[in-house]
Amino acid sequence: MAMTATEIEKLIKEGLPDSEVTIDDLAGDGEHYRALVVSPAFAGKTRVQQHQLVYDALGGRMGDALHALALTTKAP
Amino acid sequence: MTAIADTIQGQINADDVVLYMKGTPVFPQCGFSATVVQVLTLTGVKFQSYNVLEDGELREGIKTFSNWPTIPQLYVKGEFVGGCDIIREMYQAGELQQLFADKGVAATAAA
Numbered sequence: 552m553a554m555t556a557t558e559i560e561k562l563i564k565e566g567l568p569d570s571e572v573t574i575d576d577l578a579g580d581g582e583h584y585r586a587l588v589v590s591p592a593f594a595g596k597t598r599v600q601q602h603q604l605v606y607d608a609l610g611g612r613m614g615d616a617l618h619a620l621a622l623t624t625k626a627p
Numbered sequence: 628m629t630a631i632a633d634t635i636q637g638q639i640n641a642d643d644v645v646l647y648m649k650g651t652p653v654f655p656q657c658g659f660s661a662t663v664v665q666v667l668t669l670t671g672v673k674f675q676s677y678n679v680l681e682d683g684e685l686r687e688g689i690k691t692f693s694n695w696p697t698i699p700q701l702y703v704k705g706e707f708v709g710g711c712d713i714i715r716e717m718y719q720a721g722e723l724q725q726l727f728a729d730k731g732v733a734a735t736a737a738a
Contacts, residue, residue, distance in 0.1 A: 598713045599695075606696050614696030619659075622712045 553581040554617050559609070566608020567592050571627075583619040593626040631688035642675035643732045645702040647689045649680050656680060659711035660699045666718045667701075671734035672727055704730045 556574040563572050563586070570590035577583040586605075593601045601624035606613045613620060639645050644667070650656030652664045667674050679686035679698050686698065693700055693707045701708045703726060708714065717723040727734065 598716065599707065599709050602709070602713065603694065611696070614690065614698075623716070 554612065555581065556584060559584060559586065559617070559620070562610065562612070563588060563605060563608045566610075567604060577619075577621070582617075583621075584617075585621040585623075587623045587625070589625045589627050591627055593624055595626075598624065629688070631684050632692055634685070635689060635692045638675070638677060639702040639705045643704055643730070644672050644674035644727075646674050646676040646699060647679055647685070647702075648676050648699040649678070651678055652676055657698075659697070662711050663699045663701060663714050666714055666723070670718070670724055670727060672732050673735050703727070703732065 556576055560572045560574050564570055567588065567590045570588055570592070572589075573587040575585040577585055588605055590604075592604060596604070602622055605622060605624060609617065646652075646663060646667065648655065648657075648660035648663065650660055652668075655661035655664055664676075677685060679689065689698065689700055690696055695707070695710060697710050699711055699714075701710075701714055708723075708726065709717070714723060717726070
């Protein structure tokens with residue numbers, strides 16, 4: 552089960568309001584994406600915690616429907 | 628603790644640097660796992676790896692244990708450091724090498 556870039560972006564933005572999300576489809580196969588997420592919610596958090604917030608927003612799809620998402624997170 | 632959590636706790640206590648990965652360091656079976664092996668090799672630290680593809684219970688157990696949905700996962704001195712993207716980013720920023728130095732993990736041979 553693959554996901555579209557639009558779906559991924561929508562879920563992340565719902566989970567992390569005020570975030571800026573940039574998604575690239577790396578392989579053009581709808582399964583390998585790179586996401587840059589910039590969110591005020593990341594301030595003061597470790598990288599692990601920042602990524603966990605994004606995974607939470609994706610509601611369990613990461614590692615399942617979404618196999619490959621290279622993730623970069625930043626506070627604005 | 629469940630039996631698998633007990634096993635994992637034992638594994639991350641037993642070695643300074645522990646990598647849960649798909650495949651083995653010589654034959655990684657996923658690009659993300661291969662990347663972390665490459666980074667660790669560049670830092671020159673000795674690490675213990677466990678192949679989750681050989682153990683379904685471990686594969687699911689480590690995700691719950693770390694509250695992290697994907698593999699690879701790297702532990703240093705019993706502490707979860709992150710997955711592929713974090714490890715790569717930390718290495719490029721010099722933070723991974725610093726972490727090893729801070730935690731007293733010796734690099735056996737600088738590659």
